[in-house]
Amino acid sequence: MKLNDLKIKTENFLKKHCNLDDKLLIAVSGGPDSMLLLHTLNNQNIVVAHVNYHKRFDSNIDEAIVRDYCNKHNIKCYVLNLHVDEIKGNFQNWARIKRYEFFKGVMQKENCKYLLTAHHKDDSLETAIIKEQSNRKSYYYGILSKSNVFNIEVLRPWVNLIWKSQIRKLCFKEQLLFADDYTNFENHYQRNKIRNSIIDETIEIKEKLLKRYHHINEHLNREFILEKQKLDQWSKKQYSQDFVNIETLSLEMIYLLLFEKFDYLNLSKSKVENIKKFILSSRRTSQFKLDNYHFIYKKQGKLLF
Numbered sequence: 001m002k003l004n005d006l007k008i009k010t011e012n013f014l015k016k017h018c019n020l021d022d023k024l025l026i027a028v029s030g031g032p033d034s035m036l037l038l039h040t041l042n043n044q045n046i047v048v049a050h051v052n053y054h055k056r057f058d059s060n061i062d063e064a065i066v067r068d069y070c071n072k073h074n075i076k077c078y079v080l081n082l083h084v085d086e087i088k089g090n091f092q093n094w095a096r097i098k099r100y101e102f103f104k105g106v107m108q109k110e111n112c113k114y115l116l117t118a119h120h121k122d123d124s125l126e127t128a129i130i131k132e133q134s135n136r137k138s139y140y141y142g143i144l145s146k147s148n149v150f151n152i153e154v155l156r157p158w159v160n161l162i163w164k165s166q167i168r169k170l171c172f173k174e175q176l177l178f179a180d181d182y183t184n185f186e187n188h189y190q191r192n193k194i195r196n197s198i199i200d201e202t203i204e205i206k207e208k209l210l211k212r213y214h215h216i217n218e219h220l221n222r223e224f225i226l227e228k229q230k231l232d233q234w235s236k237k238q239y240s241q242d243f244v245n246i247e248t249l250s251l252e253m254i255y256l257l258l259f260e261k262f263d264y265l266n267l268s269k270s271k272v273e274n275i276k277k278f279i280l281s282s283r284r285t286s287q288f289k290l291d292n293y294h295f296i297y298k299k300q301g302k303l304l305f
Contacts, residue, residue, distance in 0.1 A: 013157040022113040030062030033118035239303035
């Protein structure tokens with residue numbers, strides 16, 4: 001794929017989801033994926049956000065790459081510095097929350113409409129495999145091109161467009177400076193294990209794997225279309241507990257709602273059953289703990305996320 005083709009396809013994606021004058025926040029790590037996304041959209045109405053966790057000895061190099069590129073192209077860049085001694089509990093969860101709190105603050109300050117990330121087809125395939133291996137109910141195998149995370153509208157223009165190897169080739173061709181995170185090649189996390197197990201597969205093989213998950217997603221979409229329609233009607237009622245009862249509020253509706261609001265969480269059936277009890281309970285103002293970092297709130301009989 002040529003850079004100009006990638007630009008056209010990326011801009012076409014944005015035209016479907018954004019207005020031309022919408023300001024966009026791009027999450028840029030300094031790696032090849034996000035640096036190429038930034039390079040592709042450097043003439044748009046954008047702001048950049050970078051998080052330096054100081055977890056690697058060379059993380060300051062990533063930050064310098066992002067800052068230098070933004071300075072050269074007159075792009076406003078915000079940087080959040082975090083440190084290992086601030087970590088509370090699971091690093092991945094803690095980092096995610098801190099990252100999105102930062103993004104939300106920048107978006108409010110700069111009046112940005114959407115957050116853009118550089119997730120690509122490899123990321124989507126890895127996520128699909130993780131979801132399948134978890135043996136837990138899922139309504140979508142892969143990464144959505146558009147979703148709501150912590151009440152932020154997130155767009156991922158490349159999840160159905162380009163593979164990691166193609167991104168790296170374009171970076172080298174464009175002589176675009178980027179940093180490689182060496183921890184991605186360590187098998188400390190499940191995602192890394194899966195990533196490293198398919199990293200050397202050809203694009204043709206990975207396309208076949210991804211196509212299988214697309215077929216599964218199409219089947220799931222047809223299977224639960226009625227539940228999705230009910231959920232849409234419920235959302236118009238601001239998720240009022242008065243709109244549902246023990247018969248009409250199915251577990252499938254709750255699964256779909258959770259997927260829409262917290263697509264990154266894996267919750268057991270028993271947890272979902274308890275959420276149903278929480279929604280239908282007579283207490284009209286309360287909260288339900290999903291995990292150590294996420295809650296569902298009920299205020300005057302209406303759900304808040």
